[in-house]
Amino acid sequence: NGTRIKCICKRLLLFSLSFAFSTAAQQRSTGDDCGPEDPPDEPRHLLNENSLELKATKLEEQVRVLTERYQRALTDSENVRRRTQKFVEDAKIFGIQSFCRDLVEVADILEKTTESTTGGEHDDPTLTLKKICEGLSLIESKLQSIFVKHGLQKMNPIGGKYDPYDHEIVCHVPAEEMQPGTVALVTLDGYKLHGRTIRHAHVGVAVESHE
Structure with missing residues (x-):
């Protein structure tokens, strides 16, 4: 120096x-x-x-x-x-500018769905419900595509072996047609960001029944 x-x-x-x-x-x-x-x-x-x-x-x-x-x-x-x-x-x-820009599209879909279901007083309830279901389905599909684009992936653990690094046991389910120790149901979806778990999936694990 x-x-x-x-x-x-x-x-x-x-x-x-x-x-x-x-x-x-x-x-x-x-x-x-x-x-x-x-x-x-x-x-x-x-x-x-x-x-x-x-x-x-x-x-x-x-x-x-x-x-x-x-x-x-x-x-x-x-x-x-x-x-x-x-x-x-x-x-x-x-850093999340691109992610936010994609989420704006979801907000647009949600806004259009809301507008289409709050038209007049004499709207057919069945038609209104159909529009809501279609809008929600479109929003869910768009969200998942955005998640995949940015490396955010929803877990699909049903039928797989329980992993304490990815799953959190909330209940036990009698093992009928599944092997004990495998995931039988999911009560809350888990997510990974570029392969790293950011939210554990809440699962029910199959166990042998003692009847």
């Missing part, structure tokens, strides 16, 4: 400065051992100091560049996080 980069750069700068000062000190120590007739080493010291200043300037520039890069990367990462969060929120809100 950016803090580690700054620490590394500072350590490099301190190491370079320490090495340069150590070299300069050795050079001064060597100069002290020389006789009085040895020439002074001042120009070389000035050159070393200028070189150290140049190195320090370069290191500071590298630190600045790395810091800017880190800040830009941090900003980009935050922007990506915000966009991803917005996408997830939208998916939660509008």
Whole structure:
């Protein structure tokens, strides 16, 4: 991260400065051992100091560049996080948009059925009842087709073996022509969404009669 980069750069700068000062000190120590007739080493010291200043300037520039890069990367990462969060929120809100659009068609059928059965006072009751039955049948068929389209499937456990992961026993039924432990009746339909049980079927399980 950016803090580690700054620490590394500072350590490099301190190491370079320490090495340069150590070299300069050795050079001064060597100069002290020389006789009085040895020439002074001042120009070389000035050159070393200028070189150290140049190195320090370069290191500071590298630190600045790395810091800017880190800040830009941090900003980009935050922007990506915000966009991803917005996408997830939208998916939660509008994830059932297609399902809701299909359910609107069921609402339309229900509304038309209601309108057709509340016409006049002298309507034939038999004809009215027939219209209601036809409307309800159409609604049930349309709902099941919508469920299948969206991966929602009604269980059909009658005759199958009882499964505690899919079924909930509400009663026991004497086993006449069915094997004990199989589902004999369903009091409440169960449903699976893409293979996962979202509502257990309430069933009656066949058991041996003890007469």
